[in-house]
Amino acid sequence: MRLTRTSGRRLVAGIPTLWLLLLFLVPFLIVFRVSFSEVRLAIPPYTPLIAWHHGRPSLELHTSAYAFLFTDPLYISSYLYSLKVAAVSTLLCLLLGLPMAYAIARASDATRPVLLMLVVLPFWTSFLLRVYAWIGLLNTNGVINNVLLTLGIIHEPLVMMQTDFAVYIGIVYSYLPFMILPLYANLEKHDITLLEAAADLGAPPWRAFLRITLPLAVPGIVAGSLLVFIPAVGEYVIPTLLGRTDQLMIGRVLTDEFFENRDWPVASAVAILMLLLLVVPILLFQRYQRREVEAEAGETP
Amino acid sequence: MNSPQPVAGPPPAAAHDPSAYVRVVHLTKRFGDFTAVDDVSLDIRRGEIFCLLGGSGSGKTTLLRMLAGFEKPTSGSIWIDGVDMSTIPPYERPVNMMFQSYALFPHMSVEKNVAFGLEQEGRGREEIRRQVAEILEIVRMGGLGARKPHQLSGGQRQRVALARALVKRPKLLLLDEPLAALDRKLREHTQFELLNIQQRLGVTFIVVTHDQEEAMTLGTRLGVMNHGRIVQIGTPSDIYESPATRFVADFIGSVNLFEGRVRGAGAGAGPLQIECDDLGCTVRAGQAPRALVNGTVWTAIRPEKINISREAPQESGGQNAVAGTVREIAYMGDVSIYLVQIDSGRTLRVTLPNTERGGERPIAREERVWLSWHDSSPVVLSE
Numbered sequence: 207m208r209l210t211r212t213s214g215r216r217l218v219a220g221i222p223t224l225w226l227l228l229l230f231l232v233p234f235l236i237v238f239r240v241s242f243s244e245v246r247l248a249i250p251p252y253t254p255l256i257a258w259h260h261g262r263p264s265l266e267l268h269t270s271a272y273a274f275l276f277t278d279p280l281y282i283s284s285y286l287y288s289l290k291v292a293a294v295s296t297l298l299c300l301l302l303g304l305p306m307a308y309a310i311a312r313a314s315d316a317t318r319p320v321l322l323m324l325v326v327l328p329f330w331t332s333f334l335l336r337v338y339a340w341i342g343l344l345n346t347n348g349v350i351n352n353v354l355l356t357l358g359i360i361h362e363p364l365v366m367m368q369t370d371f372a373v374y375i376g377i378v379y380s381y382l383p384f385m386i387l388p389l390y391a392n393l394e395k396h397d398i399t400l401l402e403a404a405a406d407l408g409a410p411p412w413r414a415f416l417r418i419t420l421p422l423a424v425p426g427i428v429a430g431s432l433l434v435f436i437p438a439v440g441e442y443v444i445p446t447l448l449g450r451t452d453q454l455m456i457g458r459v460l461t462d463e464f465f466e467n468r469d470w471p472v473a474s475a476v477a478i479l480m481l482l483l484l485v486v487p488i489l490l491f492q493r494y495q496r497r498e499v500e501a502e503a504g505e506t507p
Numbered sequence: 508m509n510s511p512q513p514v515a516g517p518p519p520a521a522a523h524d525p526s527a528y529v530r531v532v533h534l535t536k537r538f539g540d541f542t543a544v545d546d547v548s549l550d551i552r553r554g555e556i557f558c559l560l561g562g563s564g565s566g567k568t569t570l571l572r573m574l575a576g577f578e579k580p581t582s583g584s585i586w587i588d589g590v591d592m593s594t595i596p597p598y599e600r601p602v603n604m605m606f607q608s609y610a611l612f613p614h615m616s617v618e619k620n621v622a623f624g625l626e627q628e629g630r631g632r633e634e635i636r637r638q639v640a641e642i643l644e645i646v647r648m649g650g651l652g653a654r655k656p657h658q659l660s661g662g663q664r665q666r667v668a669l670a671r672a673l674v675k676r677p678k679l680l681l682l683d684e685p686l687a688a689l690d691r692k693l694r695e696h697t698q699f700e701l702l703n704i705q706q707r708l709g710v711t712f713i714v715v716t717h718d719q720e721e722a723m724t725l726g727t728r729l730g731v732m733n734h735g736r737i738v739q740i741g742t743p744s745d746i747y748e749s750p751a752t753r754f755v756a757d758f759i760g761s762v763n764l765f766e767g768r769v770r771g772a773g774a775g776a777g778p779l780q781i782e783c784d785d786l787g788c789t790v791r792a793g794q795a796p797r798a799l800v801n802g803t804v805w806t807a808i809r810p811e812k813i814n815i816s817r818e819a820p821q822e823s824g825g826q827n828a829v830a831g832t833v834r835e836i837a838y839m840g841d842v843s844i845y846l847v848q849i850d851s852g853r854t855l856r857v858t859l860p861n862t863e864r865g866g867e868r869p870i871a872r873e874e875r876v877w878l879s880w881h882d883s884s885p886v887v888l889s890e
Contacts, residue, residue: 397608397610399610400610402606403604403671405576405577405596405597406598406602406604407603407624407627407671408624408628408675409598409623410596410598413627417623418612
C-alpha cells in the first residue's frame, strides 16, 4: 500500500520532471555548449567541444561568439529595442487589462462567464492567422485606410505597417488575455466589504481603488505583467510580419543568425544572453510569489 | 411600566421625538419582488444604544446598510442630526460602521488601518499618530500597532475594527453583529467593554444582532424586526415583560403560549378572564389591554413566572392553576427547567432557580404537580 502510494507519487512528479529534462534542460545544454564554439564550414557548423592534440584531449572553449555580440552594435540595440517594445506593450496591456479584468470581476453572475469566454475566444483561431489579419487591417490599402479615405477623414493613406505602432498593436492584441486572466483571478477574490469599509471611513471610490484595490491586486499585476513581458521580449512572428525592417527585435536576430548566416555559435550566444535577461525577472517573480505564499500561510495559523 | 408602542404608523412630523438624533421615516427597500425593509419609521436619541433585533432575513442588516449609505432606499428618508441623507454618499456621512467580518485591510498594519479614516480627512501626520495611539490605548491594543490583521486573534481584530470605526469620533456608530465572531467568554467581556467605551465617548450606537442576550445587555432600547417591519420598540424589560405580539414573546426568551377567548365584557373592573381550552383552566390576567372583548386572544406566560408545587394551591377556584405530570427535568446549575405535561396534553415549560444547596426533597420525574401563577404573570396578546 505504502509502496504503491510512493511510487504513484514518484510517477506523477516524474513525468513532468522527465519532460523538463528532455525537452528543456538538454536542449539548453546543447545551445549553451554551442555558444562556446566557433563557426566552421562543416556539418555540424561549429567546432567540437573537445579537440585532440597529439593524442591528448583538450577542452576547446571559445568566447568569441559572446565577444562578437558586444562589438557589433546590432545586437545591443536589438536587445534594448526588444526590452523597450516588451515593456511598453506590458504597460499598455496593463492599462487596458486592469479595467477590463475589474469589470469582469464585478459583472453579474450571468454575464461574467460570457465576458471571460470573449477574452479567451481569440485563442480558437490560429495565432498566425490573427496576426496576418492585422496586415489586412493596417496595410496602406487595408481596411482602416480605406474606411478613413472613404469617409474623407484623411486624404492620403496612413503608414501603419512596419512601424512600432503596428508591433504594439500586434503584441497588445495577442497578449492581452494573458494579462486579463491572472488579474481577473486576483480581483475576483477581493472582498467588497473592504471597499465599503474604505468608503465608510471617508474614502471616495477613486481613493479606495488606489489604497485598497490596487495594493491587493499587486500579485495579479506582477503575474500578468510577467506573462506578457517574457514572451514579448523574444517575440518573433509579430515583429517579423508587422514590424520595422530597420530595427529588428532580438527574436528575429536570433533566427537570422541560425538560418540566414548559419552562425550557430553566435545564434546560441544570443539565445543564452536573452535567457539571462529573462531569468532575472522570473527569479524576482518567484521570490515575490514565495513571499506571498508565506504571507498567506501565516494568515491561516 | 411603559406600555409597548405598537408601530402601526410612523409618528407624524410634528409629533416626533424632538431629541431624536437619527430619524428614519417611512423607509422601504425592495430587491426585485422581495421587500427587505417595509415602511420602517424610527427615532433614535442622542447617546443611546439602540439594538435592532431580528432573525436572519428580517431586514435589520439592510436597514443598517441604508443608514451607512451602502444601499439606496426604494422610498422614505433617513435624517441624521437634522440633515437628509438621501443624496449623501457613504464617504461623506457622519457615520462609521463596524462590520460583522471586521473588514480590516489585510495589507495594512493595525496602525495603518486605524489611521486610514483620519488620513481621508487630511489631518496632519503628528495629529494622526497621536489619535491612533490614543484610541488603540482605549481598546487596549497599545503595543500591537505594527501587527498585520492576520497576526491577530479574533478578539484583537474585533477591537481594531472598533478602534478604526471610533477614531474619527463619529456621532453615530453602526455595529453589525459586533460580537458574533467571538467565543462565549470573550463575548461577555467585550459586551461590557463596549458599554464602557460607549459611555466614555458619548457615541450613539445602533447595533444589529440576532442574539437576544446581546441585545438585552447592550441596548438601552430594542427594536424587534420581523419580515422587514419593526414589530415592537421598547426597553429590554418592556420587550420581555410586555411583548406586543406572539412573535416578540416567542422570539425573546421562551414562553408558554395558549389560545383563548375573553369571557364576558372585559370592559368592567377586575381582572380579565380568558378561557383557554388547551390549558384546561381559566386565566385571570391583571394587566391587559381593555379593547380585547370576545375576540380570540393568546396568553403568554414566561417559564420563570410559574410556581410548581405538590399540593393544589389554595383559593384558586379553577383559575390560574393546572395539574400535570413532570416529564423532563433539565438541571442547568443556576436554574432547573421542568417540562410538565398538563392534563389537557400540552406541555409547559417551567424554570425554577436552584436557591438552596441540597435542600428539601426535590420534585422528581413522573411526579404529579400543580402549576400556578399570579394574575400579573400572563400577558394577553391580540396578534
